[in-house]
Amino acid sequence: MKVQLENVKPMDIEKRSFAIITEELGYELPEDKxxxxxxxxxxxxxxxxxxxxxxxxxxxxxxxxxxKNGACIVTDTQMAKAGINKKALQKFGGEVYCFMSDEEVAEIARKNGTTRATASMDKAAALQKPLIFAIGNAPTALVRLYELIEDGKLQPELIIGVPVGFVNVVQSKELIMQADVPYIVAKGRKGGSNIAACICNALLYMAGGRE
Amino acid sequence: MKVQLENVKPMDIEKRSFAIITEELGYELPEDKxxxxxxxxxxxxxxxxxxxxxxxxxxxxxxxxxxKNGACIVTDTQMAKAGINKKALQKFGGEVYCFMSDEEVAEIARKNGTTRATASMDKAAALQKPLIFAIGNAPTALVRLYELIEDGKLQPELIIGVPVGFVNVVQSKELIMQADVPYIVAKGRKGGSNIAACICNALLYMAGGRE
Structure with missing residues (x-):
C-alpha cells in the first residue's frame, strides 16, 4: 500500500488537528468550554x-x-507534571507540584496504610497558596480532597478530576461533583495524566499564557 | 446520591483493575500480548x-x-519519559532518552524546517546503542524513523508506534508496519505518551524488571 502523507507545516499541525476535530464533531460546543x-x-x-x-x-x-492570579497546580503524577506547560504557568507566577515521589509522603502512606496519593494531598493542603488540583491517576487523591473540603481544611480554586481506571474512579468523581468546589470532571472511567495536563494547558492558553 | 466506595487495599488496586479488564473483555488474548x-x-x-x-x-x-540485554529507550515526549519505570529499566542497564527539549535539536529543526521530533530522531540515531523507540506523540518522528531504516542508517530493536492525533498519524503508523523492524503499533488515530510509556512498562514487568 502506498502511504500518502498530508503536507502540513510543523507550526500548522495543531491548528489543522483542531479544524478536523471541529468538523467531525459536527455541532457547536459552548464557547468557553x-x-x-x-x-x-x-x-x-x-x-x-x-x-x-x-x-x-x-x-x-x-x-x-x-x-491569572498566580495559582499553583498540584498533580498526582510526574507524567502530568511533565505535560503541563510550565513556561505558560510561570508567566502568571504559578508553579507545578507533585509530591508522589517524596520519601516523606511514601513514609506517611506506609504508616497510615493509605496510598501515596492520599498522603500527597495532605501535604499539598498544607501549602499556604491558591491551588488548582489536576488529578489524572489516583481516585484516592480525589477522595482525600473531598474529605479535606468537607472538613473545611481546604478550599481549592479548581479540581480537575480526571483519574482513569476501574476501582473507585467513577465514585471518586461523583464525590467531587457533590462537593462545594469548582470542578472539571471526566465522568466515568476515562481520563489520565495526559488529560489532566491538557486541561491545565487549555486553561493556560485561554488565559493568554502561550507565547 | 450516596457514593459507595469499593474497599480495596492500595497494593491490590492494580490487580483488581486487571481482573475487571479480563472479565469485561470476555475473551482470551494471546498469552504473550x-x-x-x-x-x-x-x-x-x-x-x-x-x-x-x-x-x-x-x-x-x-x-x-x-x-534484558540493556537496550535504551528513546521517546518523543518528556511525559512518556516521566511515565516509564526507570528503576525497572536500570535493572537491566538501560536508560531513557528524550531529546525534544535540547536547544541543539530545536536549532536544527528551525534550520531544516522540520519538527523537533524529526531532529531528535536524527540525534537518537547517532547513539551507538541498541535502541527501543517509544513514540507517543509525533507522527513526524515515526516518518523519520522509517526513512532512517530505509536508508540503512538505523536498525532499532523495537518501535513502539503510538502517536495520537489527526494529521499524518494513521499514515505514519502504516509506514512503520511496512518497514523491516519489530513493531508494536496502535493502528488508527489513538495512542499517546501514556500509551507509549505503559507499553514500555508492560514489557519491563514481563522481563522481570518490577521489584
Missing part, C-alpha cells in the same frame, strides 16, 4: 470527551481568574 | 486497545531479549 473539550480530544483522539466532561457553574471563568 | 494490551486498557479505560494494537512477528520475544 470548547477549547478544553477539543484539547482533550486532540490529546486522546477519543471523541468521548465531547460527552463526558462535566463543568461546575462558571468554572472556566473562575479557573482563568485563579491562574 | 495480553499483559501489554491489558495495560493499555488499564491506562486509558479504552477497550479499543483490545482491537487496535498490531504486533510484528515474535515482537514480544525480541523486545524482552533487547531489554
Amino acid at each position: 470548547a477549547p478544553i473539550i477539543k484539547r482533550c480530544i486532540h490529546t486522546s483522539a477519543d471523541f468521548d470527551y465531547a460527552q463526558n466532561l462535566m463543568f461546575s457553574d462558571d468554572v472556566v471563568e473562575k479557573a482563568l481568574k485563579a491562574l | 495480553a499483559p501489554i494490551i491489558k495495560r493499555c486498557i488499564h491506562t486509558s479505560a479504552d477497550f479499543d486497545y483490545a482491537q487496535n494494537l498490531m504486533f510484528s512477528d515474535d515482537v514480544v520475544e525480541k523486545a524482552l531479549k533487547a531489554l
Whole structure:
C-alpha cells in the first residue's frame, strides 16, 4: 500500500488537528468550554470527551481568574507534571507540584496504610497558596480532597478530576461533583495524566499564557 | 446520591483493575500480548486497545531479549519519559532518552524546517546503542524513523508506534508496519505518551524488571 502523507507545516499541525476535530464533531460546543473539550480530544483522539466532561457553574471563568492570579497546580503524577506547560504557568507566577515521589509522603502512606496519593494531598493542603488540583491517576487523591473540603481544611480554586481506571474512579468523581468546589470532571472511567495536563494547558492558553 | 466506595487495599488496586479488564473483555488474548494490551486498557479505560494494537512477528520475544540485554529507550515526549519505570529499566542497564527539549535539536529543526521530533530522531540515531523507540506523540518522528531504516542508517530493536492525533498519524503508523523492524503499533488515530510509556512498562514487568 502506498502511504500518502498530508503536507502540513510543523507550526500548522495543531491548528489543522483542531479544524478536523471541529468538523467531525459536527455541532457547536459552548464557547468557553470548547477549547478544553477539543484539547482533550486532540490529546486522546477519543471523541468521548465531547460527552463526558462535566463543568461546575462558571468554572472556566473562575479557573482563568485563579491562574491569572498566580495559582499553583498540584498533580498526582510526574507524567502530568511533565505535560503541563510550565513556561505558560510561570508567566502568571504559578508553579507545578507533585509530591508522589517524596520519601516523606511514601513514609506517611506506609504508616497510615493509605496510598501515596492520599498522603500527597495532605501535604499539598498544607501549602499556604491558591491551588488548582489536576488529578489524572489516583481516585484516592480525589477522595482525600473531598474529605479535606468537607472538613473545611481546604478550599481549592479548581479540581480537575480526571483519574482513569476501574476501582473507585467513577465514585471518586461523583464525590467531587457533590462537593462545594469548582470542578472539571471526566465522568466515568476515562481520563489520565495526559488529560489532566491538557486541561491545565487549555486553561493556560485561554488565559493568554502561550507565547 | 450516596457514593459507595469499593474497599480495596492500595497494593491490590492494580490487580483488581486487571481482573475487571479480563472479565469485561470476555475473551482470551494471546498469552504473550495480553499483559501489554491489558495495560493499555488499564491506562486509558479504552477497550479499543483490545482491537487496535498490531504486533510484528515474535515482537514480544525480541523486545524482552533487547531489554534484558540493556537496550535504551528513546521517546518523543518528556511525559512518556516521566511515565516509564526507570528503576525497572536500570535493572537491566538501560536508560531513557528524550531529546525534544535540547536547544541543539530545536536549532536544527528551525534550520531544516522540520519538527523537533524529526531532529531528535536524527540525534537518537547517532547513539551507538541498541535502541527501543517509544513514540507517543509525533507522527513526524515515526516518518523519520522509517526513512532512517530505509536508508540503512538505523536498525532499532523495537518501535513502539503510538502517536495520537489527526494529521499524518494513521499514515505514519502504516509506514512503520511496512518497514523491516519489530513493531508494536496502535493502528488508527489513538495512542499517546501514556500509551507509549505503559507499553514500555508492560514489557519491563514481563522481563522481570518490577521489584
